[in-house]
Amino acid sequence: MGENGAGKSTLIKILAGVVTPDHVEIRLQDRPVNIHNPQDAFTLGLRFIHQELNVVSQLSVAENIFVSLPYPRRAGFLVDWPRLHADATQVLAQLGIHHIDPRQPIARLSPGDQMLVKIASAFVGADQSNASIYVMDEPTAALTGDETARLFHVISELKAKGCAVLYVTHRMEEVFQICDTVTVMRDGRVVETRPIQGTTPNDLIRLMTGRQLEQTYPARLAPIGQAVVLDVRDLSTRRIGGIRFQLRAGEILGVAGLTGAGCSELLRALIGAERCLTYDVLLDDHLLPPLSPARAWEAGFAYVPEERRAQGLMLSRTIRDNITLPHLQRLSRGGVFLNRAAERGASSAVSQSVQLRATGTEQITRQLSGGNQQKVLFARAMMQTPRVLLLDEPTRGVDVGAKFDIYSLIRNFSARGAAILLASSDLNELLGLCDRILVMRKRRQAALVEAAGLSAHDLLTLCYEAPA
Amino acid sequence: MTVQARLSRWLRRSGTLIGFLIVIVYFTLNIPNTFLTLPNWLNISQQVSMLAVTAFTMTIVMVMGDFDLSVGSMASLSGIVAALFFRDSQPVLVGVIVALAAGLVGGLLNGLLVSYIGITPFVATLGTLTIFSGAAFLLSGGKTIFGRDIPADFSGFARGGIPIGTFNERALLFPNLTIVALIVFVIVWVVLEQTAFGRRLYAIGGNVEAARLGGVRVRFLRLIAFMLTGLGAALAGLLYASRVASANPTQGAGLMLDAIAAVFLGMTMSEEGEPHVVGTLLGVTILGVLDNGLTQMRVDSYVREVLIGAIIIGAVTSSSLSRRGH
Numbered sequence: 001m002g003e004n005g006a007g008k009s010t011l012i013k014i015l016a017g018v019v020t021p022d023h024v025e026i027r028l029q030d031r032p033v034n035i036h037n038p039q040d041a042f043t044l045g046l047r048f049i050h051q052e053l054n055v056v057s058q059l060s061v062a063e064n065i066f067v068s069l070p071y072p073r074r075a076g077f078l079v080d081w082p083r084l085h086a087d088a089t090q091v092l093a094q095l096g097i098h099h100i101d102p103r104q105p106i107a108r109l110s111p112g113d114q115m116l117v118k119i120a121s122a123f124v125g126a127d128q129s130n131a132s133i134y135v136m137d138e139p140t141a142a143l144t145g146d147e148t149a150r151l152f153h154v155i156s157e158l159k160a161k162g163c164a165v166l167y168v169t170h171r172m173e174e175v176f177q178i179c180d181t182v183t184v185m186r187d188g189r190v191v192e193t194r195p196i197q198g199t200t201p202n203d204l205i206r207l208m209t210g211r212q213l214e215q216t217y218p219a220r221l222a223p224i225g226q227a228v229v230l231d232v233r234d235l236s237t238r239r240i241g242g243i244r245f246q247l248r249a250g251e252i253l254g255v256a257g258l259t260g261a262g263c264s265e266l267l268r269a270l271i272g273a274e275r276c277l278t279y280d281v282l283l284d285d286h287l288l289p290p291l292s293p294a295r296a297w298e299a300g301f302a303y304v305p306e307e308r309r310a311q312g313l314m315l316s317r318t319i320r321d322n323i324t325l326p327h328l329q330r331l332s333r334g335g336v337f338l339n340r341a342a343e344r345g346a347s348s349a350v351s352q353s354v355q356l357r358a359t360g361t362e363q364i365t366r367q368l369s370g371g372n373q374q375k376v377l378f379a380r381a382m383m384q385t386p387r388v389l390l391l392d393e394p395t396r397g398v399d400v401g402a403k404f405d406i407y408s409l410i411r412n413f414s415a416r417g418a419a420i421l422l423a424s425s426d427l428n429e430l431l432g433l434c435d436r437i438l439v440m441r442k443r444r445q446a447a448l449v450e451a452a453g454l455s456a457h458d459l460l461t462l463c464y465e466a467p468a
Numbered sequence: 469m470t471v472q473a474r475l476s477r478w479l480r481r482s483g484t485l486i487g488f489l490i491v492i493v494y495f496t497l498n499i500p501n502t503f504l505t506l507p508n509w510l511n512i513s514q515q516v517s518m519l520a521v522t523a524f525t526m527t528i529v530m531v532m533g534d535f536d537l538s539v540g541s542m543a544s545l546s547g548i549v550a551a552l553f554f555r556d557s558q559p560v561l562v563g564v565i566v567a568l569a570a571g572l573v574g575g576l577l578n579g580l581l582v583s584y585i586g587i588t589p590f591v592a593t594l595g596t597l598t599i600f601s602g603a604a605f606l607l608s609g610g611k612t613i614f615g616r617d618i619p620a621d622f623s624g625f626a627r628g629g630i631p632i633g634t635f636n637e638r639a640l641l642f643p644n645l646t647i648v649a650l651i652v653f654v655i656v657w658v659v660l661e662q663t664a665f666g667r668r669l670y671a672i673g674g675n676v677e678a679a680r681l682g683g684v685r686v687r688f689l690r691l692i693a694f695m696l697t698g699l700g701a702a703l704a705g706l707l708y709a710s711r712v713a714s715a716n717p718t719q720g721a722g723l724m725l726d727a728i729a730a731v732f733l734g735m736t737m738s739e740e741g742e743p744h745v746v747g748t749l750l751g752v753t754i755l756g757v758l759d760n761g762l763t764q765m766r767v768d769s770y771v772r773e774v775l776i777g778a779i780i781i782g783a784v785t786s787s788s789l790s791r792r793g794h
Binding site (some may be wrong): 018271292293294296297298310311312314315316321325326329332335336337338364380 | 742
């Protein structure tokens with residue numbers, strides 16, 4: 001177990017041979033082994049069930065189950081389809097799954113059923129090969145209660161057969177239901193390994209968060225204003241619902257939640273990137289029409305997305321192009337013809353105020369470090385002095401020095417009267433910067449709490465389904 | 469930056485240009501009397517004007533990472549549409565305007581399919597390619613419209629030009645077709661390089677999701693861009709019809725591949741491999757010069773096609789190899 005970013009997935013990727021570690025010593029049955037690629041891991045008897053549904057959606061259920069193995073053959077080169085389907089049915093039956101027809105395309109199945117098929121494929125050939133260790137990364141994230149129960153039954157059978165299971169989960173109750181020992185990770189290190197017996201959920205949360213505040217956070221520069229800037233009276237999309245909060249000028253509202261709890265979706269809904277089912281939002285006491293990103297920027301929203309490379313930047317373009325993109329209308333002559341002098345002036349001014357380290361605004365964005373690329377996005381957000389600033393994981397993949405710069409920037413925005421929503425998986429960051437914190441749980445707003453006096457322990461407890 | 473890095477960067481951007489200069493020197497040496505003369509170059513400019521208009525406007529969609537396969541059959545269709553109005557004794561201007569409107573409507577259809585329905589440009593414009601071509605055959609009954617049906621005002625345009633002096637005692641004209649192509653070049657250059665619209669198209673080409681989240685109306689802009697490309701294709705069809713004083717349902721065949729090739733040749737000249745209309749101009753010129761020079765050297769036309777294909781692949785290969793080394 002561990003918080004987001006504690007290093008669980010990296011550990012699994014090393015075991016799977018996907019990530020090459022700087023230094024590693026892995027012993028299997030007291031013999032040192034080397035894992036350089038996924039094939040090595042497979043040969044050593046490691047089987048992986050990843051969190052993401054990486055199915056081949058064009059293929060049938062049976063083909064997905066046998067995708068990494070040779071298909072049964074007829075006459076040497078023809079696929080023996082009846083046997084393939086029979087084998088697949090048998091594999092599924094081992095898991096007590098009888099309602100999935102192996103011939104149908106996997107894309108037609110529900111996400112939960114797809115995950116079951118993916119899980120089943122990890123057990124293929126288990127009898128003849130030497131599969132002995134199963135590594136599961138949040139396998140139940142997409143499963144219903146029944147499906148989870150079925151998976152747990154299979155896990156207990158594996159245990160009975162003498163197989164070992166490494167089980168990564170965010171769900172506290174599952175650890176107590178099926179695990180024998182638990183290892184807690186934090187900041188890329190193992191904190192402790194202990195037997196489940198005699199451990200309480202509270203102990204685990206303490207181990208996951210129990211660090212000192214290593215990072216100092218800049219203090220608030222100006223008090224929170226009185227005026228309500230953003231009043232979200234009701235907001236829901238197909239993925240999230242029950243959102244309701246008010247945000248005052250200069251206030252920083254944190255958004256906390258486990259992976260998949262819907263934090264990013266909340267910000268995406270507000271910038272207009274997701275279609276909203278209900279949308280009752282006031283900005284400065286005016287009811288907003290449902291927004292598209294273009295209209296949201298015009299209305300005074302600014303957004304720093306979670307994935308700066310995939311969602312934020314045009315890496316092949318200059319820093320200036322990236323900064324001015326949402327503001328071109330205003331910076332152009334008559335709103336039509338580019339005014340490069342004005343763009344250069346405005347973008348170099350904001351580049352300086354975010355302390356961007358670059359050769360100039362004409363540098364290609366690809367050439368910057370991660371932290372400086374992030375500052376380009378802040379410069380973009382800063383250019384129009386936004387009313388509402390939406391920040392999704394603003395310090396992810398950013399080194400410590402740049403992190404502090406970014407925290408100072410957030411304080412500056414706040415001092416200028418922007419209402420700020422800050423989604424982060426770093427609980428201490430939330431506690432260090434935010435005035436209040438909105439907790440998302442199972443894609444719904446679960447709590448809205450004052451940050452003052454809150455500990456990381458309390459916050460993580462809120463993120464988990466109320467532990468026993 | 470080291471001297472070596474500077475040199476390799478310069479070579480990467482200028483490789484195509486250097487190759488082009490070598491080609492010109494080669495033709496100059498082998499066709500000494502006619503190749504490097506003003507009349508020949510004016511002739512080249514007139515010959516490539518249809519391709520140039522198509523390629524310039526094709527650059528607009530290729531900037532977004534899209535392309536339009538239907539430009540050739542749109543060019544055929546627009547020629548036929550204009551000729552039908554001429555046959556009906558309508559004024560030249562009416563025929564021209566309706567043909568250009570057909571280009572806009574065709575582009576609108578492409579844009580709707582690509583950006584609002586979400587079909588990939590390849591499939592969508594492959595479909596409309598066939599539709600436009602079929603429509604051109606249907607409207608014309610599969611026959612070439614020519615002779616007295618085409619008014620002299622219309623066909624005279626392509627033969628006309630602005631007198632710019634004499635050469636070997638013959639009057640020299642700067643061809644109208646070349647003028648049209650240059651005007652289109654300037655318009656496309658202004659649109660792509662000097663307007664917020666153009667910058668947003670480049671943003672879409674750079675990262676479509678980032679552009680959307682950064683406030684670009686991606687769907688609407690894509691629609692407009694496809695309409696401009698359709699308009700350009702229709703204009704090219706009119707130029708062609710004027711030049712040959714006839715309209716034929718297959719007249720635009722071959723235009724699409726050459727236009728895309730010209731844009732690709734131009735892309736090899738930009739640092740980040742993005743389409744640029746200045747590069748496209750060079751690409752069009754390279755294709756026109758090769759065609760002209762090889763014809764004058766009496767190289768068989770099939771050999772010419774093989775050579776031109778090889779040159780395009782060579783230019784793009786060397787540019788992508790040097791970028792990979794980078």
